[in-house]
Amino acid sequence: MLNPVFSTAHMREMGPWVSLPRILVSNKVNFQYPLSTTWFTEWLRASIAQKVTDVPQEVNCSSKVTTHTPQSIALIQIDVLSWMTRTAMELIGQGGFGYSFDSLAEGATPHPYAVSIKGMAPALLKIAIARSYLVGTAVKIGTPRFRRLVVDLLPWKNLHDLRDIVDTMHKVSVEIYESKKRALLNGDDAVMKQMEMGKDILSILMRANMDASEEDKLDESELIAQISGLTFAAVDTTSGAISRILHLLAQHLHVQEKLRREVTDARSKHGDLSYDELVSLPYLDAICRETLRLYPPVSYASRTAREDIVMPLSKPIKGLNGKEIYEIPILNNTNVIISILAANRNPEIWGSDCLEWIPERWLTPLPSSVTDAHIPGIYSHLMTFLAGGRACLGFKFSQLEMKIVLSLLVESFRLAPSDKEIFWQMTSLTTPTVVGEGGRTQLPLKVSKV
Numbered sequence: 216m217l218n219p220v221f222s223t224a225h226m227r228e229m230g231p232w233v234s235l236p237r238i239l240v241s242n243k244v245n246f247q248y249p250l251s252t253t254w255f256t257e258w259l260r261a262s263i264a265q266k267v268t269d270v271p272q273e274v275n276c277s278s279k280v281t282t283h284t285p286q287s288i289a290l291i292q293i294d295v296l297s298w299m300t301r302t303a304m305e306l307i308g309q310g311g312f313g314y315s316f317d318s319l320a321e322g323a324t325p326h327p328y329a330v331s332i333k334g335m336a337p338a339l340l341k342i343a344i345a346r347s348y349l350v351g352t353a354v355k356i357g358t359p360r361f362r363r364l365v366v367d368l369l370p371w372k373n374l375h376d377l378r379d380i381v382d383t384m385h386k387v388s389v390e391i392y393e394s395k396k397r398a399l400l401n402g403d404d405a406v407m408k409q410m411e412m413g414k415d416i417l418s419i420l421m422r423a424n425m426d427a428s429e430e431d432k433l434d435e436s437e438l439i440a441q442i443s444g445l446t447f448a449a450v451d452t453t454s455g456a457i458s459r460i461l462h463l464l465a466q467h468l469h470v471q472e473k474l475r476r477e478v479t480d481a482r483s484k485h486g487d488l489s490y491d492e493l494v495s496l497p498y499l500d501a502i503c504r505e506t507l508r509l510y511p512p513v514s515y516a517s518r519t520a521r522e523d524i525v526m527p528l529s530k531p532i533k534g535l536n537g538k539e540i541y542e543i544p545i546l547n548n549t550n551v552i553i554s555i556l557a558a559n560r561n562p563e564i565w566g567s568d569c570l571e572w573i574p575e576r577w578l579t580p581l582p583s584s585v586t587d588a589h590i591p592g593i594y595s596h597l598m599t600f601l602a603g604g605r606a607c608l609g610f611k612f613s614q615l616e617m618k619i620v621l622s623l624l625v626e627s628f629r630l631a632p633s634d635k636e637i638f639w640q641m642t643s644l645t646t647p648t649v650v651g652e653g654g655r656t657q658l659p660l661k662v663s664k665v
């Protein structure tokens with residue numbers, strides 16, 4: 216049964232783009248994780264082993280800068296961002312839909328879906344002005360079939376590129392959905408076989424939808440839309456967060472070493488870490504929290520007021536006339552930008568060292584300036600995953616991903632900065648680039664086997 220708080224009717228209200236069974240991601244209910252740490256751990260470790268058994272030869276590595284440390288350990292330079300993007304894509308594929316997008320083998324041909332979803336944001340940007348002014352009206356004209364004909368006939372390359380991207384994503388989503396539907400109709404055993412654990416988000420949603428009352432049922436297009444909605448929300452956010460942590464670990468070697476010690480100690484004590492053992496590693500947790508505080512992958516969100524309100528201020532500000540202002544009237548339909556970054560870095564809440572990356576701040580009880588601030592965010596007094604009814608649905612999922620990937624990588628690899636200067640650009644999603652290399656998103660780091 217779905218979480219009673221979030222019925223299928225609630226999901227419909229949220230719209231096809233975003234709805235999914237919150238039971239999987241809510242901390243208010245039984246936490247049934249679709250992503251089994253065991254299979255993922257095994258799979259990632261095998262991929263790592265395959266990739267680095269022979270690091271010194273490094274014939275397989277995409278970027279080939281080899282240097283030697285005093286201990287004669289080979290360092291290879293790799294684009295960490297691209298590997299983390301592929302990993303996050305595969306994780307939502309398997310955890311979300313029981314589907315594999317990527318073998319994670321070096322040089323594997325990217326899945327068309329992965330290429331399309333990566334290209335979607337840039338393609339949307341190219342027609343941004345037209346979208347702002349035309350789409351609202353255009354979608355009201357004629358039937359979908361008619362509108363599609365108009366899109367096909369218009370001599371507009373950027374629009375056709377976007378159409379092709381959407382077509383590919385839709386085609387793959389329908390294939391995933393249909394194969395799962397066939398398996399479900401053949402009985403649960405077949406589903407288990409097809410998806411190994413049968414615990415992926417889409418299977419659970421489809422099963423719940425079969426049992427839902429007619430009134431509550433989502434229609435097929437709404438179910439299919441979850442695939443792209445989830446993937447789009449899950450991949451670049453999580454891969455950006457993991458990449459940022461790896462970059463920081465490369466810059467702060469003492470933190471990296473301390474984390475490695477925590478992970479290796481736990482591994483020698485417990486072997487493969489269970490969910491509980493992994494999430495209770497204090498330093499790993501502190502590193503994740505501190506990074507998500509100081510460098511939230513999404514730095515702002517926008518909302519539109521749906522009614523006239525008066526917004527109280529936490530403390531008064533001085534107006535131009537010198538008078539103190541305690542609240543701000545906001546009219547219906549006003550667009551409001553919420554700065555996630557500013558809330559997470561507020562010196563009055565986090566102290567004068569708020570701009571420094573200090574994982575240790577999470578190892579002792581937080582100061583009352585933090586606990587009394589009543590930040591509405593769903594995670595750790597932070598706005599990183601936003602707040603309220605439309606907060607991030609995947610925040611637990613992403614934390615588990617981060618912790619599994621980081622613990623495995625740090626146990627197996629040492630990271631060091633490359634000789635390139637990295638600049639994290641603050642687009643709607645914060646992404647790393649190399650200064651002087653044209654804005655292409657990448658994060659070269661030097662990596663050696665532990």
Ligand code: HEM
Nearest residue numbers: 233448449452453456513516600601605607608609612613
């Ligand atoms: C570090 C990783 C992540 C961060 C920082 C993050 C952050 C956010 C933020 C700020 C929003 C609100 C955006 C807005 O409304 O303007 C959001 C929404 C959402 N996120 Fe995440 N997210 C992350 C990972 C994930 C993952 C892994 C999933 C899926 C498994 C996911 C699924 C969603 C969905 C479905 C929404 C839309 C929720 C709604 O509108 O009701 N996110 N996320």
